[in-house]
Amino acid sequence: MSANKGRYALPVILERLHKAHPNAKYELNWDDPLQLLVATILAAQCTDERVNQVTATLFKKYPNAQAYASADLDELSEDVRPTGFFREKAKAIQATCEALVQRFGGQVPRDMDDMLTLPRVARKTANVVLTNAYDIPSGIVVDTHVARVAQRLGLVDEEKPEKIETELMDLVPKNEWIFFGPAVILHGRYTCTASSPKCPTCILEDVCEKRGVDGEESSEEGGTMAKAKGKGKAPKKASAPVHRDEDSAPTSSRSSAGRTKTSAGGSMKPEAIPESWRAVLAPEFDKPYFKTLKQFVEEERSKHTVFPPEEDVFNALKYTPFDEMKVLLLGQDPYHDVGQAHGLCFSVRPGVKPPPSLVNMFKELKDDLGCKIPNHGCLEGWAKQGVLLLNAVLTVRAHEPASHANHGWETFTDAVIQALNARAKPVVFALWGGYAQKKAKKVKNPQHRVVKAAHPSPLSAARFRGSRPYTAINRALEEVGEEPIDWRIPDLP
Ligand code: SF4
Secondary structure: OOOOOHHHHHHHHHHHHHHHOOOOOEOOOOOOHHHHHHHHHHOOOOOHHHHHHHHHHHHHHOOOHHHHHOOOHHHHHHHHHHHOOHHHHHHHHHHHHHHHHHHHOOOOOOOHHHHOOOOOOOHHHHHHHHHHHOOOOOOOOOOHHHHHHHHHHOOOOOOOHHHHHHHHHHHOOHHHHHHHHHHHHHHHHHOOOOOOOOHHHOOOHHHOOOOOOOOOOOOHHHHHHHHHHOOOOOOOOOOEOOOOOHHHOOOOOOOOOOOOOOOOOHHHOHHHOOHHHHHHHHHHHOOHHHHHHHHHHHHHHHHOOEEOOHHHOOHHHHHOOOOOOOEEEEEOOOOOOOOOOOOOOOOOOOOOOOOHHHHHHHHHHHHHHOOOOOOOOOOHHHHHOOEEEEEOOOOEEOOEOOOOOOOOHHHHHHHHHHHHHHOOOOOEEEEEOHHHHHHHHHOOOOOOEEEEEOOOOOOOHHHHOOOOHHHHHHHHHHHOOOOOOOOOOOOOO
């Protein structure tokens, strides 16, 4: 460790962050602590702008904790639907407000220990509320940006958010805790980004240890953005987004570049998947096979182009929460051509030509249900209705199909299937083609349904066409008492 970098340079780092972000604060709109708490819960995996649109009416409709506690859960879910993961968030808000009413007279407590007794409230949310609403330096907000930037700068050695926060609290003077979180979030959002840190123009370049960063710009986007924004500073108006896993939020608008020379492995940690899945899959990340797999994928990314981009690897889990998924549509391997794979099996980003299997799926969709063939190949709409579009292998080296098979992903995705099999709520397992159908033996519980069809690839299209797989899935859903999927895919403008 150099004597003028990392921890040793903290005073310089703080001074420059103050200069770059003198008014660093979060961007959520709120008027009282309860509103901030609700907005923070809604901000998980969602932009602050979208949350603000929703809360503009939500806060009028639900003026206090009692109103949320006694709300109809379905209605509350609909009210927060645009923020994504709406059922989970509505349940979290209601459970939290019930606890506030029962134990705190409807008021948000001013103490960390009390905050942590609230259901679904962890340190990060508690810190956002206590530091902002009450100006209490309860700790340091550590989200994915803060974790990444602090590690790269050399301020911390730990990897888990709670431990990073402890290290930072030991290091950063208490009178800076409230400022530090939002300021570092801004730095991470606009300069020290996950896949393209703009080191040459970074205000902290000379005091940064650049741990896990090889010092090169990793994409054309990085260079262009740095020039456009000037010296790597955030736009003046910017405030820090509160949403906790912004880097891992599902997105179809990000760069399609798969190569990430600067990966710190952040995309293959439990924090990279949403809470609903973390509850059932977190142990997998600690198992020896997953550590080997993580190392393999990181090495691959350092030497080759790998698809999908690291922030999209777990998109299937992000779009379709564990407790809201109804159908598993199992694919095999991500698409291996540039720009195609974005973490949902069979799906491609808008603007990318649908590959032959997807074309066959659309033709069959038209024959089966009369749905118009859409002008794009993005299946996000299905995922958001509860269709888990999961490949058995989640990464691939560019132009080398199945190059990441047999390195551990199959064990991980088998764990997903096992978790679904163990779930009381029924699942329809749609297994297309021989590879997927081998997984049928893992579905043992009688509440579930298995629906088989041929694979839509040109090799087996003759058997896939006419099999009416969409009708079969909807029929199975109705059999188990679930709403059918609306398979229509609206055109994009
Ligand atoms: S952008 Fe580069 S120099 Fe700046 S903090 Fe991040 S890793 Fe360090």
